[in-house]
Amino acid sequence: MTQGGFGSGAAGGTPDRSLRLVGLRKEYVRGTPVLRDVSIDFAPKGMTAIIGPSGTGKSTLIRCVNRLVEPTAGQILFLGRDMAKLHGGELRTARRRIGMVFQEYNLVERLTAIENVLCGRLGYVSAWRAWLRRYPAEDIDGAFELLEAVGLAERAGQRADALSGGQRQRIGIARALMQRPDLLLADEPTSSLDPKTSVEIMELMVELAGRRDIPIVINIHNVELAKRFAQRIVGMTGGSVVFDGRPEELRDEHLKAIYGGEAWL
Template sequence: MLRIKELVKRYGEEKAVLKNLNLEVPGESVVSIIGASGAGKSTLLRCINRLVEPSSGSIELNGTELTKLEGKALRLARRRIGMVFQGFNLIDRLTVMENVQSGRLGYLPAWRAVTRNYPQEDIDRAFHLMERVGIAHYANKRADELSGGERQRVGVVRALMQEPEILLADEPTASLDPKTSRQIMELLRALASELHLPVLINIHNVNEAKEYTQRIVGMRFGRIIFDGEPTDLNNDAMDEIYAGVPAEERGGAESSTHLREVAAR
């Protein structure tokens, strides 16, 4: 269970990017976060894994208060938080297997990491996960030789190698074509069920959020203004979340105003 209470993030004296935000994500749920650029979606995810330091508030993962941790305790906690990035964040000159094994660095002594002397059980787990997502045959191929969808699958496996208690995905389909995007979203949904993982996805494509996630959180100006099932995300809610944003920039969803205009033609 991820439990966030009164989370605030501000940069210097500027207005807060996150404003007293409250959110709970239970196990095995797939939750998407939608909103216009600048809503605070990516900042929220980065506060959870402490890539960005919260200004105040509480972030608790399965009973551990993450905002209080420092040093070794923080490093150990980060092992429990898997992260899938929009830009893949792979090391291009390394093989798929080597990139995947980087997800185990938090568990290995330094000499194993430097010499790339991975335990057999980690190699076996990597092959199992790569087989599951369809990239096992690329194990010895360099990362820069893969397509975007294949690279993102490597990123997913790398995150799962951490044996995380939650999986965060920051715009995981933004760099992919529509067909590959659907495949990645389907994969994340299936893995959440198979591995009993809560998955929190920051996503631009509202249609994908409605199709592949069980719950949608809508953000605007650092606040949550919608939290419900995909069927509850009606046109009025969309207009509130994306107020002032043209329909064509809403990630595939149209405003009620636009729909009424179409109906009147």
């Protein structure tokens, strides 16, 4: 069923893009869980925003999904497989179905914008071809299309370290979409950006992922941005989910429960 779309990329039709976390637990130090058996079902489309105070395990949760962080226990069900059980080549094959956007952009500073976008294909292109920079022609076409979509086509040949924060994050989004992913993870993608650029980045992500029916799971500090762009909000505190609902259902008492105290409201 869902296996069909696994390795075959976009050509194999759209697989079921829902993500299920079952009893996900992470302990960096034995006995002190950062994630306390979290179970969430993410819809196969639209944006789900995870909000909560710093150090509450939001970032850990998102990084467990593509196994940048090793979960201690639990299941991560995506595209018909348990991500938590995969190793080596299987894990890499699963990872390339999941795009990720980072707070600090995580671009390769000394490479050009276009090559950073092409880095999204490294899961598909052999290291040998990547070394010789012999990317398939369709990948190069795709990279230019995405650069145009994020409004940076004329910057293709510039090095990433010559770009501004907003421009770098646009490249980050283009790189993630270059994977033709079935899920987009975003870990505080706007925290290093000014308010106006933050909104532009959110709009761009929603639009480009929406056009491709890619669901987004995003960690975000800014509650207003979360309410404005997400269809669903998950509030976490102390490693557990304490709110789960539509943005308009999020009330002050929920925010009190999530962040603690009320003087800041």
